[in-house]
Amino acid sequence: MENTQRQKSGEPLNKNLALICSTIVIVCLIIAGVVLFGKSKTSNDIVLNGNVPSQQQPVKQPSEPVKVSVDNDAVLGDKNAPVTLIEFSDYECPFCKRHFTDVYPQIKKDYIDTGKLKLVFRDFIAVPAHNPLATLEAMSAECSRDQGGDTAYYKYHDELFKKTTSNGNGVAVDQLPIIAKGLGLNVGKFQQCLDSNKYKDEVNKDIADGQKVGVNGTPSFFVGKSTQDGVILGTIVVGAQPYSAFKTAIDQALNSK
Numbered sequence: 001m002e003n004t005q006r007q008k009s010g011e012p013l014n015k016n017l018a019l020i021c022s023t024i025v026i027v028c029l030i031i032a033g034v035v036l037f038g039k040s041k042t043s044n045d046i047v048l049n050g051n052v053p054s055q056q057q058p059v060k061q062p063s064e065p066v067k068v069s070v071d072n073d074a075v076l077g078d079k080n081a082p083v084t085l086i087e088f089s090d091y092e093c094p095f096c097k098r099h100f101t102d103v104y105p106q107i108k109k110d111y112i113d114t115g116k117l118k119l120v121f122r123d124f125i126a127v128p129a130h131n132p133l134a135t136l137e138a139m140s141a142e143c144s145r146d147q148g149g150d151t152a153y154y155k156y157h158d159e160l161f162k163k164t165t166s167n168g169n170g171v172a173v174d175q176l177p178i179i180a181k182g183l184g185l186n187v188g189k190f191q192q193c194l195d196s197n198k199y200k201d202e203v204n205k206d207i208a209d210g211q212k213v214g215v216n217g218t219p220s221f222f223v224g225k226s227t228q229d230g231v232i233l234g235t236i237v238v239g240a241q242p243y244s245a246f247k248t249a250i251d252q253a254l255n256s257k
Contacts, residue, residue, distance in 0.1 A: 066213050068222045070120040070230040071206070074145055074153035076108075077118035083253045084232050085117055085246075086222040088124035088210045091137040093218045094166040095240040101161070106243045111250055118226065121157060123206040126218050130168040136194070137164075138203045140176045143193035147185045155183050223249040225256060 068086050085107070089096045111117035123138040125131060137160050145153035159179045164170030180190040193199075210220070214236065222234025223246070235249055 065224065065233045065235050066222070067231050068213050068224070068234045069209065070232070071122065071209065073120050073122050073206070074141075074150040074157075075118050075120055076150065076154045077112040078115045079118060080226075081112075081115055081118040082226055083111075083117045083250055084120060084224060084226045084234075085250070086120045086122060086232065086234060087219060088122050088206070088215045088221070089219045090123070090125045090127070090130060090134050091141075091160045091164060092125075092130035092134040092166050092168050092170055093127070096219045097161050097164060097166050098240040099219050100158075103240070103243050103246065107246055107250075110247075116254060117250060121154075122210065123203045124210040124215055124218050124220070125203075125207060126216065127168070133168055133171065133173065135200065135203055136173060136176065137171065138206075139197065139199040140180070140190075140194055142199035142202060143190050144180055144183065144185055146193055146198075147189060148183070152183060152185065156180070159183070221246070221249075223253050225253055 070084060070086060089099075107117070107119075112119060125134045125138070127134075141153055141156045141160065144156035148155075156179060159182070160171065163175065163179070176194065177187050177191050181187045213222070213234075217238065219240065221237040222232065223237065224232030224234035226232065235253070237245055237249055
């Protein structure tokens, strides 16, 4: 009789304990979901047309080499170099800045400066929040090219990446003509070029061309044998990859028949 009473008195306690445990599990799952959702929308994620893929989830990219044009964009290096690297990039993209800081100098030293590779920089602004500054920066680099050719373009390109802190507010707009002045350019002509939106269509064309060949985030690169018509059959390298990824792609192109 005593055992039966103990069992009955313990039943409510067991039920309450199970209910509490279930509630704790549900709350933990909800918190975990909120944390994961928040992480998936950081400013460092690639964004295009409202889609925000996580860094852990690869976005669709061309699996085979594709034809990509250098267009009429600025060239760094020997224009007769056997291999071409086309970069689709955004001056306000933090990953693009990381590539410029951590990888680009070694590529330049080993391949561009030795005449093996030429770089063609094309604009691709995938994150709407990076505008209007990203487009202004892209146009300002083109305006510097107006005065000093490809050499001035890449000097301006370098200064933009050195100075920006990225994410759409990395450089004050009034600093753009100051950069031009520091490079010895005519500031009046530079400002007139920038204010006229002379190169806005050129920037938009780069973006459209990038989308056609499968670019959907920055930075994205295409490596291929140089051609006389400027259209390479390029293998894509996506993101701020380590130097080794570029070395492999460039060496393969150099050694291909």
